[in-house]
């Protein structure tokens with residue numbers, strides 16, 4: 001590549017003089033001059049994500065109080081080992097057999113976890129909130145070197161679309177669970193409790209988040225060069241695009257709703273709360 | 280609110296060194312930061328260097344940093360600050376300084392030249408180009424760009440890492456790659472140039488970690504990350520990390 005006068009600043013990067021303190025740039029010592037509360041957003045993001053990590057780790061490893069007929073916690077669905085609670089017509093499938101000793105939630109949580117970890121929004125959230133790369137716009141990051149998503153392991157973020165496919169399956173199973181929530185505790189159909197409502201809200205948010213995914217937007221139509229030749233996909237792309245513009249909001253809303261749905265099942269299963277029957 | 284006296288700190292100096300200089304300066308209703316800089320120039324520091332042209336947010340010349348945030352001097356109203364606030368104005372901090380508020384933005388021109396131009400379709404003469412509106416909507420958003428380079432200045436990939444300037448084109452020029460790759464008549468692929476692939480291999484798309492600062496500062500409100508960079512990343516995945524799509528394209532070989 002052509003070397004320009006700009007490249008000359010690279011020599012002093014190693015001696016604490018990198019980034020905004022590069023010799024050729026305006027001599028200002030402060031790493032940033034922002035006067036607003038720029039730290040608030042990354043701090044709130046980090047706190048929110050941490051709260052969810054703590055809660056979900058506890059619940060995923062608890063291996064208890066995840067089923068109270070007819071409700072199954074979204075963390076344990078589908079339940080794929082022999083040590084799962086028996087759920088009639090529920091999402092049990094003894095795929096892993098008896099050797100699986102620890103909580104069966106771990107098997108299935110890999111998929112939603114991978115989906116959210118590689119999600120374009122969550123990436124922004126944790127790169128900023130946890131990794132300070134950057135902490136906020138025009139605030140110098142503390143790292144000396146930066147290669148972004150060009151190498152292992154972060155280059156793996158590129159497999160996001162495979163997690164998206166898996167997420168569709170998981171959302172399908174959670175939809176099935178929501179349908180099953182229209183039974184009562186004796187597996188009779190045609191009933192509804194407060195839990196059913198919690199499940200309904202959760203599944204709508206899960207679907208909205210999943211469909212608003214950037215990979216989904218690409219797959220349904222974004223990859224095309226000529227929308228005019230694919231009118232149906234164009235319409236789908238526009239529709240997904242509308243949801244996609246709210247992807248961050250949906251990411252948080254569905255994160256909260258899935259935790260709440262699980263917590264609701266926990267309260268009912270542990271006997272701390274009785275599911276009020278609506279009909 | 281009518282006239283008051285504001286506290287300003289303006290960076291003055293050149294590549295040899297410099298610092299923030301204090302000014303007390305009159306502010307009137309309806310003014311923007313560029314007016315105040317001009318008043319400082321007219322009344323207190325006649326040799327203060329500042330680049331500007333249209334004073335209407337359209338030429339992209341007056342980019343600077345105000346209270347640490349990359350912004351256009353002519354589009355930042357004084358009414359967003361309280362009269363008590365000290366307002367700090369510095370040149371762009373990602374580029375070499377020339378003098379006072381003027382920086383050398385040549386990096387961006389170098390990067391612009393590195394993006395291969397529109398490849399004309401073979402069988403069409405000039406004047407025969409026909410495109411459907413829905414096929415150009417996406418590129419038209421990107422064409423709103425006024426080349427103020429605020430996004431290039433904010434992007435931490437180069438702002439915080441001078442050494443990445445060789446490998447990384449920056450948001451504005453990755454957006455240009457996206458624009459051409461979405462262009463209904465661009466014949467790059469037919470000519471053997473795969474923009475999806477080169478976005479990653481030659482323009483450093485992988486450096487972007489989609490933290491959206493470019494989008495945050497763009498005075499034209501272009502959704503750079505959502506509409507250009509992420510779609511471009513997905514297109515690169517089609518080429519490089521998705522065996523299914525890759526196989527499909529080998530078998531079917533038709534343009535979509």
Ligand code: SF4
Nearest residue numbers: 434487488490491493
């Ligand atoms: S989204 Fe990417 S290109 Fe835009 S500022 Fe962030 S790292 Fe740079």
Ligand code: SF4
Nearest residue numbers: 424425427428430497
């Ligand atoms: S994309 Fe926006 S911020 Fe970047 S140069 Fe163009 S107008 Fe300026």
Ligand code: FES
Nearest residue numbers: 119120121213214
């Ligand atoms: S789920 Fe967020 S981008 Fe795919």
Ligand code: FES
Nearest residue numbers: 333334339341353
């Ligand atoms: S002077 Fe033209 S954009 Fe500010």
